[in-house]
Amino acid sequence: MSSTFTNDGIQEPPVATTLDAWRSRVQTHPDHPAVAYFDGALTARELDDLSDALAVALDEWGVGRGDRVGIYLQNVPQYALALLALWKIGAAALVLNPMYRGNELRRLVDDAEPIGIICEDVSAAATAETLRGSSVRFSISTSALDFQTRNDPRVFESTTRAAPAADGDLVELLMRFRGRRPPLVELGGGDLALLTYTSGTTGPPKGALNSHANVLATALDFGDCAGVVDGDVVFAVAPLFHITGAVLNAGVALVRDCVLVFANRFNAAVALETFVEHRVTYTIGSITVFNALSEVPGVSADHFASVKTLYSGGAPIPPATVEKFEARFGKYIHNAYGMTETTAGVIAVPPGLRAPVDPSSGSLSIGLPLPRVDIRAVDPNGDPVPPHTAGELEIAGPQVVSGYWRNPDASRDTLPGGRLRTGDVAIIDEAGWVYLVDRLKDQINVSGYKVWPREVEDTLYEHPAVHEAAVVGQPDDYQGESVVAYVSLRKGATATEDELVAFARDRLAAYKRPRLVHIISDLPKTQTGKIRRSDLR
Structure with a gap:
């Protein structure tokens, strides 16, 4: 295999938005499974019909093009339903960490100004109190118990359903509006798909403007380069409120004829069983996920027998961790790199290749740039540095956002001329392998x-x-x-x-x-x- 990704088979997407790609998939394979959740499943046609119903409900509440609606959920099928429903009426999803409480949640809502929120029933009362007096005009809730019957106590705190939010229960709304279709909205690549806030590890969180073109470029290119094909089973192990889960798990699966597997909030033992039950072929998660899986009593190579490729993103992987995992389970963890501002992964280790280690820093390579991604390492003046020289990683391509939500100063400083200054120190060798040394500020x-x-x-x-x-x-x-x-x-x-x-x-x-x-x-x-x-x- 070549030591670089090539443009073979990679071309400009034939459609403009992720929603267009989803509709093409539904038209081609309507009765193929699209979502699995423990013992529950939905076909592409069923998922499309249900998201139509939710879109109609949202439309009747006045949600329209350019509006934001918060999704404040764990990894459950309702997440995919909500994403598709919002896109069908031209709205954007404000993805919110369901672990946020009080001021953590309120700060993001006050910045993004969504007009509605979709939350879990168990947190509906507290959420309503936190958001009292905010921009939120309606609140609907849903139960993680829906779309399955197993009720595994390891991931479901209770089998008792809580009272719904003020404006109703999501599944009841689906039943009320099922069979209706929302008004047709023509979306373009520049329309906002996701408003995704940075993790805030280096300063206050900023809302990245992930457009439909951004999401589609990453979902198609990363999936193709990771070897994901029709018929694969994608496990949503990374949280969907984070750009990695939203795009490199959910997006990758939705734009192909794949099954997207949910397992609610992460539990390592349950996740291992999910790999086996649903014969998972691909997933991406943080290295802490793989560390947790390797600590489960009784874990063996059999749990990963169906897997074709594993990827890790979010934090650099130490070489020793990769070696230990492969020695125990026979699966190589491929590095991947991306940011909220690059709409997730834009650099990755190709399947079948092993990441080299930089002799000067001892860093395991984070991979090679994907097709259509332009990278370079630059000095403090913004001038490119020679190969094997540390410099700030700079990225350009169709995955890079246009800026931050209502933050022109940060947009100008971080994205001069449309090129993202990542704040990460990297070394790039002659073959294009990228080695992430560290954060500049660390x-x-x-x-x-x-x-x-x-x-x-x-x-x-x-x-x-x-x-x-x-x-x-x-x-x-x-x-x-x-x-x-x-x-x-x-x-x-x-x-x-x-x-x-x-x-x-x-x-x-x-x-x-x-x-x-x-x-x-x-x-x-x-x-x-x-x-x-x-x-x-």
Whole structure:
């Protein structure tokens, strides 16, 4: 196989929007399964009819072109229904983390100003109180118990249905309006599909304007390059409120004749059973997901027997973690890289290839740029640097957003000339392989020497007892900053802090060695699995 993605078979999409691609799929294979949820399933025709019904209900509430409606749900079939329904009437989905409460939720709603929200019944009362006096004019709820009958207690806290939101229950609305179609709205590639907020790990969250053209480009190109084809089974293991889950799982499946499998909120044991029951062929999730799967008692290679490709995105993968997973389960975890601003993955390791390791930094490559994606590493002046030289990763292509919601200053600073300045430090070799060194803002300065936390973390991951690691800089009166590490240990494993300091000392230059290693039970993370170094500082 070539050491680069090629443009063979990749061309400008024949349709303008993800909704167009979905409609083509329904017309071609209406009775093929489209969604699976434990023991429940929906065909493409059924999913289309139900989303029509929801679109009619939303239209009657006054939702129209350019409006935003919040989707405040776990990974359930209603998520796909809501996305399709909103797009059918020209509206955009404001994707909201269902774990957000109080001010966390209210800040995003006040910024995005949605006119309605779709939430889970168990949180409907609290959501209504939080959003009192906001732009939200209507609220409908749904139960995670719907569209299945198994009621697994590991992912369903209760089998008792809560009272619906003020404006009704989603399934009741579907039954009331089923058989009706919404008025036809002609969408273009520039229309907003998703309003997706950045994770806020480097500052206040910003709303990325993910257009229909952005979503379609990523869903088609990433899926094709990852080898996803009609008939595949895609497991929505990444949360759909995050751009990775929304596009690289849901989007990839919806624009093809694939089955999109849901399993509610993530539970590692349930996820393993889902791989087996539904014969999953492809998924992408954070590396913390794969770490959690590998810790389940009784897990074996048999759980992944049907899988063709596994991808990990959201955070860099240490080489040692990939090697351990493959040794145990016979499946190679392919790296992928993207941002909210690139509408998810734009750099990935092609199936059948193994990511090389950069000899200077020890970083495992995040892959090769997808077709139609233009990348370069630049210096602080914005000038390209030579191969094998660290610089800020800059990206352009049809996946890159036009800007941020109502934030022209951030749009101008981050997207000069339409090219995304990622804030990530990368090395690109002559063959096009990209090595992510670290975030610019996370660099540690020890007596004038630059230390990238990820290099120290990757070294700690080589220790057999280390489950997760994060490295930060601590103010130091003598040398400016010193290197401090925080680690959690694998179940049943033992190690001392002094032992881990000595382990790193034998493998790193003196200025890179952690002065202290703190062993804690669990590292702080975002809801999408990214370790929050800012909390550790």
